[in-house]
Amino acid sequence: MSRIRYFARETWTNIRRNLTLTFAAILTVAVGVMLVGMGLMAGYASGNALDRWEGGVQFEVFLNPQIDPSQLDALGIELQTHPEIDRIEFFSSEEAYGLVSQQMADQPELLAQVSPEALPASYRVVPRSVEAELIESLAAQFRQRPGVMSVQTGREEVDAIRTWFTSFQGIVLLLSIVLSGASVMLIFNSIRVAMFARRREIEVMKLVGATNSFIRFPFMLEGMLHGLIGGIIGAIAAGALRGHVEGLFSRSDILAFFRSFVVTSDQFTTVVIVTVIAGVLVGMIGSAFAASRFLDV
């Protein structure tokens, strides 16, 4: 009991004495681990979104505007009776124009450049299976049919988005490594300053036979506390960021595409745990480093 009180008191005194450096250390940890959380969430969100598209993916067969009605019917029958295809939906040029005009409702000058005739009619095809290879082979098959202008699968988009998210995650990861390194150094320094401020106490402790681990413990605790507080702030910031970004996506029509980029609450729990642990780890590394370097007198 006296030990716990001793450690609590010593740690608190250290933190209070050294407030500016402590703040700097905590804030750097917070930003660093927030980036860790951000990278993790970006990974989860893109994973979730891509899963959804890959799962419910469809492809679209665009038709030549000059297609014969007979070709159109033949194509429709072939698509409908194809064993690999679940269902199809026909969009005429006018319907396509209707969709586009909805999407461009707030950009009438842009919409004015588009005429219904310029938009190709299309079949939207939902295959029975969701395997990407199968969809690709179906797409390739129908690309050869007469009257077909082009076939678009979601593949390219999905790949592009995945690439984009991977590089985004890479950048965030790199930044978080840099900031975590800076946090370790800041905590190292703040513990060093704390130890220097207490060198008389440390001298007396050694004199009367306190063990090294006993002398180190309050300093390690202090470093871990910096990390923990930083980790918690970072986790809160990551949560706020998540809410803000998801709100942004759901309110804005331009960003409607991103609506499926969401993080489930289970995944967010993981993010919080990882973030806080990362903070504590950073604190432990910095303070253990300082304690082992500046205590062996």
Next chain:
Amino acid sequence: MIRFDNVTKIYKGETRAVNGVTLNIEKGEFVFLVGPSGSGKSTMLRLMTCEEKVTAGDIHVAGKDLSKLNSWRVPYLRRNIGSVFQDFKLLPNKTVYQNVAFALEVIGRPENVIRTQVPAILELVGLEDKHRRFPDELSGGEQQRVSIARAFVNRPLILLADEPTGNLDPDTSEELTSLLDRINRTGTTVVMATHDRTIVDRMRRRVIALRQGELVRDEQRGAYGSETDSPEAPGVHPVDGASP
């Protein structure tokens, strides 16, 4: 209790601070370590507490062979040794009571032990009325008594004092020495390094004299300077300008 076998300590390959010293101090002895500055007194004390490692030879303290002692065991050795210094080494931001209690706290003694031991030791050193004072509110002699209380509160087997009266006036020095004497009578081995001729001559205890790291005299019931190394001899008197 303390045994030196042909102990040599060389700092950084240059000076021989202690050179081939062999001696044996029994449990309960009171020993003066005398000699001019730089004669190796402090080094000998530092060797006993493992603050320094021997270059050659063996030291046994409280039944432990220090050259074979693991570094993690050093703190446990030090719990058996109280140390007192010329500059007191008190913590200025702690009260008298807190300074003494600190020594027990940091070796993990339970609170009820601290609450009984600290007042008892403060009474022994005669500071029970001043336990709430801070070190800078005390006289030099009182501060040194606090540091003796801190060194002795854990009832160590050995008390080492490195020129404890170096900063004090003669009367206060005498009081302090008699305090150390009382502690010695409880069975604690006391080793006191000193320049203080008056005290050594008056106490008539064992005197071990060092000169340039070598043991030059070891007398039961000795005096500061005797015929073998008179104060006039070069290098013995602390302020001897004629020493080579």
